[in-house]
Amino acid sequence: MNCQEFRKEFAEGGDQASLLAHPGECASCAALLAGHLRLRQGLRLLAAEERHAGAPARVELGLLAAFRSQHRLARRVQARQWWIPALSWALAACVLMAAALFLLRPHQPPPAHRGAAVEVASIAEAPDPYQAEEDDGFIAIPNARGLDPSEEVNVVRVEVPRSAMLEVGLAVSADRVSELVEADVMLGPDGLARAIRFLDEPAM
Amino acid sequence: MSVTPPETDDVLFGRLREGQEAAFVELYRRRQGAIYRYVLHMSRSQAVAEDIAQEVFLALLREGCGFDPDRGTLSGYLFGIARKLLLRQIERGRVDVPLEADVEDAAMPELAVESDVLEDLTRREGIEALRRAVATLPRRYREVVVLCDLEEVDYADAARVLGCPIGTVRSRLHRARALLLDKLHHERRPAPSVSTLNPIRCLT
Numbered sequence A: 001m002n003c004q005e006f007r008k009e010f011a012e013g014g015d016q017a018s019l020l021a022h023p024g025e026c027a028s029c030a031a032l033l034a035g036h037l038r039l040r041q042g043l044r045l046l047a048a049e050e051r052h053a054g055a056p057a058r059v060e061l062g063l064l065a066a067f068r069s070q071h072r073l074a075r076r077v078q079a080r081q082w083w084i085p086a087l088s089w090a091l092a093a094c095v096l097m098a099a100a101l102f103l104l105r106p107h108q109p110p111p112a113h114r115g116a117a118v119e120v121a122s123i124a125e126a127p128d129p130y131q132a133e134e135d136d137g138f139i140a141i142p143n144a145r146g147l148d149p150s151e152e153v154n155v156v157r158v159e160v161p162r163s164a165m166l167e168v169g170l171a172v173s174a175d176r177v178s179e180l181v182e183a184d185v186m187l188g189p190d191g192l193a194r195a196i197r198f199l200d201e202p203a204m
Numbered sequence B: 001m002s003v004t005p006p007e008t009d010d011v012l013f014g015r016l017r018e019g020q021e022a023a024f025v026e027l028y029r030r031r032q033g034a035i036y037r038y039v040l041h042m043s044r045s046q047a048v049a050e051d052i053a054q055e056v057f058l059a060l061l062r063e064g065c066g067f068d069p070d071r072g073t074l075s076g077y078l079f080g081i082a083r084k085l086l087l088r089q090i091e092r093g094r095v096d097v098p099l100e101a102d103v104e105d106a107a108m109p110e111l112a113v114e115s116d117v118l119e120d121l122t123r124r125e126g127i128e129a130l131r132r133a134v135a136t137l138p139r140r141y142r143e144v145v146v147l148c149d150l151e152e153v154d155y156a157d158a159a160r161v162l163g164c165p166i167g168t169v170r171s172r173l174h175r176a177r178a179l180l181l182d183k184l185h186h187e188r189r190p191a192p193s194v195s196t197l198n199p200i201r202c203l204t
Helices: A003-011 A016-021 A027-050 A057-080 A083-104 A129-135 A163-167 B009-017 B021-043 B046-061 B074-091 B115-120 B124-135 B139-150 B155-162 B166-188
Strands: A117-121 A154-161 A180-187 A193-198
Touching (some): A027 B139, A057 B021, A154 A163, B009 B021
Antiparallel strands (some): A117 A154, A154 A180
């Protein structure tokens, strides 16, 4: 390394090892490097002397107050808002449960109009109202709409006064008019009675 | 007995984000001195240094402070904020900064080496002279001396703080040191006043 290269490297802050190699050959460059190193040493002493200088304590106190108020505020906001996610979850759970109940509930027919209901017979047992009179003793109720064979029906067992037998043209002795008699009432899909069968008819 | 190594700045910053006051205090005490001294050297005002040190750490407390450990050190980040705040103060005229002499390469002094000047640097008066010399450096040279020589910020961090390449930091530092030696030389041997000069020939 010659003097020119040394000075160029020196100006660019080149690596210390290569800089130290040249000055041994040149007094001028050696003095330059020595001056540089001495200046660095002086700067280090200056830095060491200033090392303890810092912002006054009030700055730290002010910052701590700012830190505390910021985090107190954040905690307060968190504490105030804890119920919002809880409520959201509860509402979501309710909606899910309602949806599940709706989807899983069994399909039920619309409720039938009942008088003094005793029991409901199965649809399979329901007789054809047009043949009931002959086959099962069902008598069509006057003025009631007729039933199509495809219509679903329900049969309800009720107790009615014997006077009801008069309505369908059956004879009832005068002294027994007020007695109750068991009967099966056939209901159409609209819940209205279409036919009736008196169970103790022979005994009247 | 094992000694627990001190937590890194990044770890402390993480704890600070979790709201741990002790981490903030530790981080502040570790870094405030350098920030305060840097601003003090650059502004020559204790009030400005105090204000900016406070502002820097308040910025750190903010939620979106913008510090990213992957992009640099926390120290560099703090110096960067301090520098921006300082420049803002200078723009608003709140910091009394003397007009800078336009120091070009051609005008740069050699690293003048006088052994007596350099000997002084290890003495009390020498340190004071060096302090004065640093204070009168043009701002762009003063800040590299303060950052790299006095606060021992590495060149890469200094380059990030100053927003320039590392090569620029190196060359500015070299020029700054040359200027310092020149100032020290002139302080020790002030230019002779006109009255002390002996005229040789009158040219008019």
